[in-house]
Amino acid sequence: MSLAALENSLGYKFNKPALLEQALTHRSHGARHNERLEFLGDAVLNVSVATLLFHHYGTLDEGDLSRVRANLVKQASLADIAQKLELSLFLRLGEGELKSGGFRRPSILADTFEAVLAAVFLDGGFDAAQQLVERLYLPILASVDPLTLGKDAKTLLQEFLQSRKLALPIYAVVATHGAAHSQQFEVECSVPTLEIKVIAAGSSRRAAEQSAAKLVLVEAEAANPAPARKRSTRPRKTAQLTLPVAVAQELK
Numbered sequence: 001m002s003l004a005a006l007e008n009s010l011g012y013k014f015n016k017p018a019l020l021e022q023a024l025t026h027r028s029h030g031a032r033h034n035e036r037l038e039f040l041g042d043a044v045l046n047v048s049v050a051t052l053l054f055h056h057y058g059t060l061d062e063g064d065l066s067r068v069r070a071n072l073v074k075q076a077s078l079a080d081i082a083q084k085l086e087l088s089l090f091l092r093l094g095e096g097e098l099k100s101g102g103f104r105r106p107s108i109l110a111d112t113f114e115a116v117l118a119a120v121f122l123d124g125g126f127d128a129a130q131q132l133v134e135r136l137y138l139p140i141l142a143s144v145d146p147l148t149l150g151k152d153a154k155t156l157l158q159e160f161l162q163s164r165k166l167a168l169p170i171y172a173v174v175a176t177h178g179a180a181h182s183q184q185f186e187v188e189c190s191v192p193t194l195e196i197k198v199i200a201a202g203s204s205r206r207a208a209e210q211s212a213a214k215l216v217l218v219e220a221e222a223a224n225p226a227p228a229r230k231r232s233t234r235p236r237k238t239a240q241l242t243l244p245v246a247v248a249q250e251l252k
Contacts, residue, residue, distance in 0.1 A: 003017060024092050034112065035111075038115045041118030052137055085113070153210050172187065189216045
């Protein structure tokens with residue numbers, strides 16, 4: 001396909017099309033590949049996303065900003081963006097990677113997106129790269145909750161219960177199945193105060209706990225216990241009795 005179609009998707013016209021061609025070239029295709037561009041693109045992406053989040057979420061603290069950024073720049077997120085841009089249609093892969101379906105591999109798609117961002121940066125400067133990141137990420141930010149994005153089910157369940165002054169969940173392994181190298185764990189997660197108890201399975205104890213926590217969180221949210229109210233720290237005002245002037249004078 002013509003690279004003009006990709007430029008249209010990116011919303012950026014290259015002055016040096018050779019940069020874009022290199023960004024789309026996997027090392028299996030030839031010596032002039034995109035790995036150095038990928039290295040640069042990773043840095044440009046982190047700065048661009050951090051800048052976007054800093055201005056978009058004026059009340060989030062450093063910890064929350066770091067968590068949200070980490071979720072937005074992880075491999076799976078970048079591969080999703082690459083698929084929306086249809087980068088797989090423009091990839092230049094060696095014969096082996098083509099046969100093995102490399103154009104669908106998340107790692108290759110994510111790396112290629114970073115390389116393309118680096119190409120935009122080298123061709124048009126940081127402002128051009130920042131504008132591309134904003135075009136791609138603002139729709140994503142509109143559909144996510146920055147307070148929960150990137151948090152696992154156990155953390156979300158714990159925060160849900162703590163906000164309602166309820167006891168933390170109890171996890172217990174109730175069974176294990178299979179050989180040592182391929183065990184399946186069954187874990188029970190319970191919240192006695194809400195009379196909720198579920199069992200979930202996973203290939204590790206941690207995975208099973210996460211699955212169980214997710215199920216419990218769904219039931220706990222359905223039960224919808226009200227969040228605990230914060231006690232007021234303001235001193236109470238002492239009521240003052242105001243007497244009519246005539247009565248006050250008689251009492252003197």
